[in-house]
Amino acid sequence: MNRSAFVIALTLSLGWLTSAAQAESSLARTIRGVQPRIVKIFGAGGLRGLESYQSGFVISPEGHILTVWSYVLDSSVITIVANDGRRFTAELVGADPELEVAVLKVDADDLPFFNLDESVELTSGQRVLTFSNLYGIATGDEPASVLHGYITAITDLQGRRSAAEVRYKGPVYVVDAMTNNPGAAGGALTDQQGQIAGVLGKEIRNSSNNVWLNYSIPIRELQNSVEDILSGRFRPRSRDENQNRPKQPVTLAQLGLILLPDVLPKTPPFVERVAPESPAETAGLQPNDLVMFVERRLISSQRDLREELTFIDRDDPVRLTLLRGDELIEVTLNE
Amino acid sequence: MNKKISLASLGIALGLFASLSAVSQAAEDLNTLEQKALRAAVEVVAPSVIQIETVGGLEKVGDQLAGGGPCSALVVSADGYLLSSSYNFVHEPTSILASLPDGKRTSAKIIARDHSRNLVLLKINAEEPLPVPTFVPREELRVGQWTIAVGKSFSPVDANASVGVLSALHRVWGKAIQSDAKISPNNYGGALIDIHGRVIGVITSLSPQATGPQAGADWYDSGIGFAVPLTEMQPRLEKLMLGEDLRQGLLGISLKGNDIMADRPEIGAVRYNSPAQESGILAGDVITAVQGRQVVNHAQMKHQLEPLYAGDEVALTLQRGDDSVEVKATLTAVLVPYAHPFLGILPVRDAEGVVIRDVLPDSPAAAAGLMAGDVIVQVNDKPATTADELRTQISALEPDTTIQLVYRRGEEEQNAKITLATLPTSLPGELSAAWSQEVEPPAQPPQTGEVEVRLAEEPNAAFAWIPDDYHADRRYSLLVLLQEPGDVDRQATIDAWKDVCKQTGAILLSVSPASKERWTPSETGVVRKCIEQLAGKYNIASGRTALVGVRSGGAMAYMVAFENREAIAGVVTLAAPVPRGVQPPDNDPLHRLAIFTLYDDMSPQSAQLKKLDEALAKMKFPVVHRSATKGADKLTDDDRTAITRWLDSLDRI
Numbered sequence: 001m002n003r004s005a006f007v008i009a010l011t012l013s014l015g016w017l018t019s020a021a022q023a024e025s026s027l028a029r030t031i032r033g034v035q036p037r038i039v040k041i042f043g044a045g046g047l048r049g050l051e052s053y054q055s056g057f058v059i060s061p062e063g064h065i066l067t068v069w070s071y072v073l074d075s076s077v078i079t080i081v082a083n084d085g086r087r088f089t090a091e092l093v094g095a096d097p098e099l100e101v102a103v104l105k106v107d108a109d110d111l112p113f114f115n116l117d118e119s120v121e122l123t124s125g126q127r128v129l130t131f132s133n134l135y136g137i138a139t140g141d142e143p144a145s146v147l148h149g150y151i152t153a154i155t156d157l158q159g160r161r162s163a164a165e166v167r168y169k170g171p172v173y174v175v176d177a178m179t180n181n182p183g184a185a186g187g188a189l190t191d192q193q194g195q196i197a198g199v200l201g202k203e204i205r206n207s208s209n210n211v212w213l214n215y216s217i218p219i220r221e222l223q224n225s226v227e228d229i230l231s232g233r234f235r236p237r238s239r240d241e242n243q244n245r246p247k248q249p250v251t252l253a254q255l256g257l258i259l260l261p262d263v264l265p266k267t268p269p270f271v272e273r274v275a276p277e278s279p280a281e282t283a284g285l286q287p288n289d290l291v292m293f294v295e296r297r298l299i300s301s302q303r304d305l306r307e308e309l310t311f312i313d314r315d316d317p318v319r320l321t322l323l324r325g326d327e328l329i330e331v332t333l334n335e
Numbered sequence: 336m337n338k339k340i341s342l343a344s345l346g347i348a349l350g351l352f353a354s355l356s357a358v359s360q361a362a363e364d365l366n367t368l369e370q371k372a373l374r375a376a377v378e379v380v381a382p383s384v385i386q387i388e389t390v391g392g393l394e395k396v397g398d399q400l401a402g403g404g405p406c407s408a409l410v411v412s413a414d415g416y417l418l419s420s421s422y423n424f425v426h427e428p429t430s431i432l433a434s435l436p437d438g439k440r441t442s443a444k445i446i447a448r449d450h451s452r453n454l455v456l457l458k459i460n461a462e463e464p465l466p467v468p469t470f471v472p473r474e475e476l477r478v479g480q481w482t483i484a485v486g487k488s489f490s491p492v493d494a495n496a497s498v499g500v501l502s503a504l505h506r507v508w509g510k511a512i513q514s515d516a517k518i519s520p521n522n523y524g525g526a527l528i529d530i531h532g533r534v535i536g537v538i539t540s541l542s543p544q545a546t547g548p549q550a551g552a553d554w555y556d557s558g559i560g561f562a563v564p565l566t567e568m569q570p571r572l573e574k575l576m577l578g579e580d581l582r583q584g585l586l587g588i589s590l591k592g593n594d595i596m597a598d599r600p601e602i603g604a605v606r607y608n609s610p611a612q613e614s615g616i617l618a619g620d621v622i623t624a625v626q627g628r629q630v631v632n633h634a635q636m637k638h639q640l641e642p643l644y645a646g647d648e649v650a651l652t653l654q655r656g657d658d659s660v661e662v663k664a665t666l667t668a669v670l671v672p673y674a675h676p677f678l679g680i681l682p683v684r685d686a687e688g689v690v691i692r693d694v695l696p697d698s699p700a701a702a703a704g705l706m707a708g709d710v711i712v713q714v715n716d717k718p719a720t721t722a723d724e725l726r727t728q729i730s731a732l733e734p735d736t737t738i739q740l741v742y743r744r745g746e747e748e749q750n751a752k753i754t755l756a757t758l759p760t761s762l763p764g765e766l767s768a769a770w771s772q773e774v775e776p777p778a779q780p781p782q783t784g785e786v787e788v789r790l791a792e793e794p795n796a797a798f799a800w801i802p803d804d805y806h807a808d809r810r811y812s813l814l815v816l817l818q819e820p821g822d823v824d825r826q827a828t829i830d831a832w833k834d835v836c837k838q839t840g841a842i843l844l845s846v847s848p849a850s851k852e853r854w855t856p857s858e859t860g861v862v863r864k865c866i867e868q869l870a871g872k873y874n875i876a877s878g879r880t881a882l883v884g885v886r887s888g889g890a891m892a893y894m895v896a897f898e899n900r901e902a903i904a905g906v907v908t909l910a911a912p913v914p915r916g917v918q919p920p921d922n923d924p925l926h927r928l929a930i931f932t933l934y935d936d937m938s939p940q941s942a943q944l945k946k947l948d949e950a951l952a953k954m955k956f957p958v959v960h961r962s963a964t965k966g967a968d969k970l971t972d973d974d975r976t977a978i979t980r981w982l983d984s985l986d987r988i
Binding site: 026027124125126127149150152153154155174176178192206207208209210211212214266267268290292298299300301321323326327328 | 366367369370373374377388389390391392393404405406429430432440441442444460488489490493494495496497498516517519520521555556
């Protein structure tokens with residue numbers, strides 16, 4: 001018994017030793033495999049804190065490169081430096097200004113590439129690698145910088161509806177690697193096996209808490225767009241939210257809701273009075289009720305509330321959640 | 336029996352083979368296993384981390400945009416108490432909502448705050464018992480172990496997590512654990528957990544240098560983040576649940592020396608009406624142990640004292656002469672503002688003993704009939720040997736106490752009973768010479784006139800002007816001009832100041848901001864370094880070093896002075912308020928700070944500036960005010976005369 005325990009312990013420790021060593025070498029192998037597909041992009045900028053470089057990666061055997069659409073590409077000459085140090089002048093094939101991605105092409109048919117059809121979807125808590133030329137550190141044939149991290153969360157890149165800073169509102173991978181730095185945008189996000197999963201996003205702040213956000217757009221979100229660009233049939237799709245707005249939206253006056261005077265940037269939407277024989281009275285609203293939600297959207301000020309009502313047609317029901325004392329109450333107006 | 340064992344071992348062996356072959360099958364499996372363990376840990380704690388949303392409140396706090404987005408809180412009791420970070424509520428929201436794990440939303444209320452550790456206790460109405468996580472005691476923690484920062488800012492259901500290691504165990508004077516996981520408003524109020532999903536602490540913003548709910552928030556996502564260990568908070572929860580705020584416990588002592596790592600904790604002064612005075616601590620005692628733990632320098636003592644709260648009892652071991660004395664003190668949240676007692680004399684600077692240079696008018700010394708030339712021999716049975724020692728001795732006394740003073744006039748010794756007052760709030764008139772003896776011109780005179788001051792690592796422009804009669808045996812006052820942004824006419828500056836500086840024995844230093852637009856708060860260190868560089872070459876008295884600034888330079892002067900009490904004794908401002916968000920420190924017995932404000936009493940800003948004067952006076956700083964001419968944005972010759980005289984009087988006793 002004693003001996004077998006000893007043998008087991010020995011095998012166990014040996015097993016762990018070899019696997020640790022292998023794990024390390026597999027990571028090194030993964031990185032070696034990915035690096036040749038990453039390129040450094042140089043273009044316009046260089047003034048007043050606007051860097052003139054960003055990152056990209058090869059996505060076809062013909063030398064197509066995926067990157068983010070930015071002022072860097074707004075240049076008569078876009079220079080690409082491949083992992084092996086070769087320099088190319090790139091042509092802009094097309095861009096999707098809504099997703100803020102662009103496809104470039106260089107005259108090279110021997111660059112290793114990612115096949116976007118083989119992209120992987122990640123889950124939160126998964127270990128990832130990011131490849132980019134952040135801060136423009138790599139020059140010539142120096143490989144891009146690798147950061148290691150985890151998927152912190154998968155979330156919609158939203159913030160407030162009125163936030164104008166980014167147009168893309170879809171899901172993103174939030175990572176805990178610090179990719180939110182100059183030059184990283186357009187780089188690659190891969191899993192531990194080096195399979196492509198996303199494009200590193202541009203520098204933005206999370207509009208809900210004003211914190212710099214490290215994020216990547218999943219490949220599946222932009223694959224159709226990229227294919228359209230490659231096949232030359234790309235037409236910008238309108239994602240304009242104004243199209244969702246009804247021509248005649250509901251108003252506070254129509255609902256019979258009179259709020260406290262709106263004096264602060266974030267005056268909370270407290271009910272001051274309810275107009276007699278109005279939808280608000282029928283639904284039982286009372287003075288001092290605080291409007292917390294319209295549908296499932298949190299309302300943090302009177303401005304928010306007015307904005308949110310512009311998305312609801314005047315003939316449609318309005319579902320509100322109110323705070324009365326300590327209690328949350330749900331009501332439907334205009335039923 | 337035997338058979339059973341062999342079967343069991345066979346089972347183990349089989350299981351092992353299976354897992355071993357799995358390990359060797361794919362090399363990345365160790366990574367995958369770690370990833371699984373990390374995910375499992377997050378899942379364990381996720382239901383105990385609650386998403387919090389806020390409504391209303393300020394849009395900006397200080398200069399920063401208030402977040403107001405979803406944030407996190409951690410369940411600490413099944414009946415609905417949550418701990419969160421004060422950072423999440425700095426914008427003073429009108430309403431707070433919690434999203435429970437089952438998807439329900441409920442309102443939340445702030446019950447109490449912990450001002451020392453930047454925490455907030457919330458209460459929600461929970462119909463079902465909430466899942467209380469398991470807490471890890473601090474003793475079990477090791478630097479280098481896995482830590483995961485878990486928040487709920489992106490979703491009320493799925494936790495967001497960032498992985499790192501435990502970086503240090505006793506940070507922010509022992510209040511917090513440090514981790515290199517990415518800690519930010521995305522997880523303030525959430526949990527820092529170990530690999531088993533047990534809670535190490537609640538995540539919050541903290542800083543060892545600053546206080547206030549936003550302190551340390553500028554370090555977010557930097558690889559430096561803090562969590563307050565929960566096992567230490569549990570005994571305090573009861574008090575918080577009763578709605579009582581927790582505040583840092585204060586003792587009421589000032590220590591001698593400036594080097595917190597090298598100097599031993601010797602009491603320089605004991606504040607009157609403080610826990611220290613009530614427990615019998617005396618100036619000159621050296622603290623050798625706090626709560627039975629040995630301390631040999633300021634930093635170690637701070638580590639023991641800072642984590643304690645008001646109301647806590649602290650046991651101190653003191654070395655008093657050759658004796659060891661044990662005392663116990665109950666710490667307090669607020670110390671009675673300390674006012675410096677004042678006798679009313681200026682000492683001659685180069686005399687043996689304490690020779691009176693001037694008796695200040697309307698002072699206790701004047702009322703007692705003391706005169707210039709008198710020599711103070713003894714105060715309250717203690718021989719007066721030097722002016723500095725007498726100043727320290729007096730500073731331990733309360734204003735309004737009566738002292739027994741022995742002085743010598745000519746050959747005759749006389750006694751006087753004098754009741755002390757507080758430092759004057761009026762400007763001195765013309766003063767007698769500070770030095771009584773002639774000095775030989777030095778063999779190798781140092782450089783005088785305009786002197787370049789340049790810090791190798793900083794772009795700031797700075798220069799000094801040294802009086803042509805400078806002598807290294809004399810200690811000079813130092814007047815530091817914090818210039819407004821833009822170019823400085825050096826010759827005009829020197830011409831304006833040199834006569835008054837020479838008359839009052841002062842060196843002039845001018846420092847400009849690096850930018851052409853503004854001073855930045857981080858430049859306080861630059862000013863300090865410029866002073867140190869000059870003090871390395873010239874004999875400068877820190878007790879007579881004052882900063883002078885107009886408008887933004889004045890605001891900067893307040894910041895530099897508040898941060899560098901041991902190096903700066905005075906602030907002069909023209910039409911400048913204390914910057915928003917900058918809290919004046921408590922008045923201190925050993926490090927005196929006098930304030931001289933100039934502004935046009937008829938200007939629209941004067942009401943605000945006057946309020947500020949009053950607030951500083953209420954904190955017992957000696958504030959003198961002089962009305963500036965209408966619309967004044969520059970100092971006049973009269974202002975400069977008044978400023979240098981006032982500076983010359985700052986070594987008053």
